[in-house]
Amino acid sequence: MYKPKDSSKSPRFxxxxxxxxxxxxxxxxxxxxxxxxxxxxxxxxNRTGQRYGPQHIRDFSVLLRPYNPDLDIxxxxxxxxxxxxxxxxIPGNVQQTYxxxxxxxxxxxxxxxxxxxxxxxxxxxLGHLRAFAKKYGKIALVHFDSHGDTWDHYFGExxxxxxxxxxxxxxxxxxxxxSIQVGMRGPLYGPEDIEDAxxxxxxxxxxxxxxxIGYANxxxxxxxxxxxxxxxxTYDIDFLDPAFAPGTGTxxxxxxTSHEGLEYVRGLKGLDIKGFDLVEVLPxxxxxxxxxxxxxxxxxxxxxxxxxxxxxxxVGNLExxxxx
Numbered sequence: 001m002y003k004p005k006d007s008s009k010s011p012r013f014x015x016x017x018x019x020x021x022x023x024x025x026x027x028x029x030x031x032x033x034x035x036x037x038x039x040x041x042x043x044x045x046n047r048t049g050q051r052y053g054p055q056h057i058r059d060f061s062v063l064l065r066p067y068n069p070d071l072d073i074x075x076x077x078x079x080x081x082x083x084x085x086x087x088x089x090i091p092g093n094v095q096q097t098y099x100x101x102x103x104x105x106x107x108x109x110x111x112x113x114x115x116x117x118x119x120x121x122x123x124x125x126l127g128h129l130r131a132f133a134k135k136y137g138k139i140a141l142v143h144f145d146s147h148g149d150t151w152d153h154y155f156g157e158x159x160x161x162x163x164x165x166x167x168x169x170x171x172x173x174x175x176x177x178x179s180i181q182v183g184m185r186g187p188l189y190g191p192e193d194i195e196d197a198x199x200x201x202x203x204x205x206x207x208x209x210x211x212x213i214g215y216a217n218x219x220x221x222x223x224x225x226x227x228x229x230x231x232x233x234t235y236d237i238d239f240l241d242p243a244f245a246p247g248t249g250t251x252x253x254x255x256x257t258s259h260e261g262l263e264y265v266r267g268l269k270g271l272d273i274k275g276f277d278l279v280e281v282l283p284x285x286x287x288x289x290x291x292x293x294x295x296x297x298x299x300x301x302x303x304x305x306x307x308x309x310x311x312x313x314x315v316g317n318l319e320x321x322x323x324x
Contacts, residue, residue, distance in 0.1 A: 002031055003076035004066065012062040017055065018083035019118075019299070020064045025082050028107055032079040033114045033306050035299070037086035038101060038277075043094050043123035043160045047249040053281035054086060054118040056247075057299065060292035068304040071266060075307040078314065084108075084115075094123055094159045101127035102134070109135040109274075114306050116299060119279030121249065122149055125234050126164040126173075128277055132232050133173040136274060140178035140229040141165070141202075142222060144264060145236040146185050146252035148197040148204065161249075161280070169200045176201030180225045182218060182264070183207050183239045186252035207254060215260065219267040231271050233302070235278045237295055245294055247286025258294045265301040269308060276302045 004021040018024045019035040028034075037054025044050060067074045075081075087104045090096040101124065108115050109131060117128060122145075132139045143149075147162065150169075154160040158167065165181075168174045181197055185207035188194065197204050203225050210218055242251035244258040256264070281295050 001076070002080045002082045007062070007065070017058045017062065019058050019061045019296075021062050022081055022083040024085055026084055027082060028111045028113055030080055031082055031113055032310055033081040033116055033303060034084040034108055035081065035116045035118070036084045036104070037118050038089060038120040038124045038127075039086055040089040040091070040094070040097050040120045040124050042092045044121040044249050045154050045160060045162060047282055047285070049282045049284045050119055050121045050249060050280055051091075052283045053120060053279075056281060056283040056286065056292050057118050057278075057295045058083070060289050061296035061299070064296060064300050068300070071269070071301075071304050071308060073304055073307045073311065075303055077307075078310040079303070079307045081303065089120075097124070098127035098130060102131045105131035106134070114273070115275045116302055117275070117277035118299070119277060119281070121161040122234075122236055122279045123159060123161040123164055124279065125277055126159070126167050128275065129164075129168045129173040129232060130171070132275060136230045138172060138175040139274065140175050140226045140231040141168070142179070142226060142231055142233045142268065142271075143181040144183055144234070144239040145181065146183055146207070146238045146255055147236070147250065148181055148184050148194065148202075150197040150200060150202070151193070165197070165202070166200060175229060178226050178229045178231075179203070180205065180222055182222070183210060183255065185254050215263060215267070219264075222268070223271065226271055228272060230274045233268065233273055233276045235265070235276070235298060236280050237278065237291060238280055240294065245291045247282050247284070247291030248280045249282050250280070258297075261294060262297060262301055265298055265305070269305060273305060273309070278302075
């Protein structure tokens, strides 16, 4: 069983910076989840520096503790996990980076281990989806973002951080009939920037509609859309309002608070989640580590969902034993 160091016995400022002070070891033995960094940012269209996102998130995450009071779960009573380190990306070469992502994820997914990935710019999600599609076939997608990332190209380039979810449909990686995007907002080039995603088959709930219908209805629509399909969750930190997450490349005002951002993850409880990523954390613009605080907490909530699922399986198996 792998779990974090106890910070009541070992000061947080000691030792290497790993996520939540987990052991840094590349193993697929006796683990339920692994945390990985994907420090690639040369498919960003404006600000860069997301390559430093994983280490920035890790640096603050040492303050996290194992018990989640909102979900009433002590993660490591039910789960074992490690910090798997970073995937060796190739700066400026997105296709070879995708190949490296697939190679690292393949043995993890083959063992039914849930990867929790930290970016990096949002282009990396296409590499993640390629790996997941090899294991699960077309996978449902839940996408929290202020942008749809379904543009056809940037500067004539097909593989940028604004294009991965169009490429994912074209490559047959995503089960669009069970996929949904939430939070889109801000100035656009035209209405097609939203409608293109719908034309590809995604359900889209722009931020204006999120505010109109409320959190409970949004979560109901997410669950109805995904159903019992295996699902990958991708979370762009710019989903949040920049007042709560200033450290990102393409901020858009009018987004959720940090509290709301956590609630959207907690509300995914019960879905058959096979993996997560959180992307676009850019430390150079992160005053006072505000973004690192919320990013590490979002990942903590994601891992808490893994523990809840494991607990439900253990309780279910115990009940079966007691009935025989």
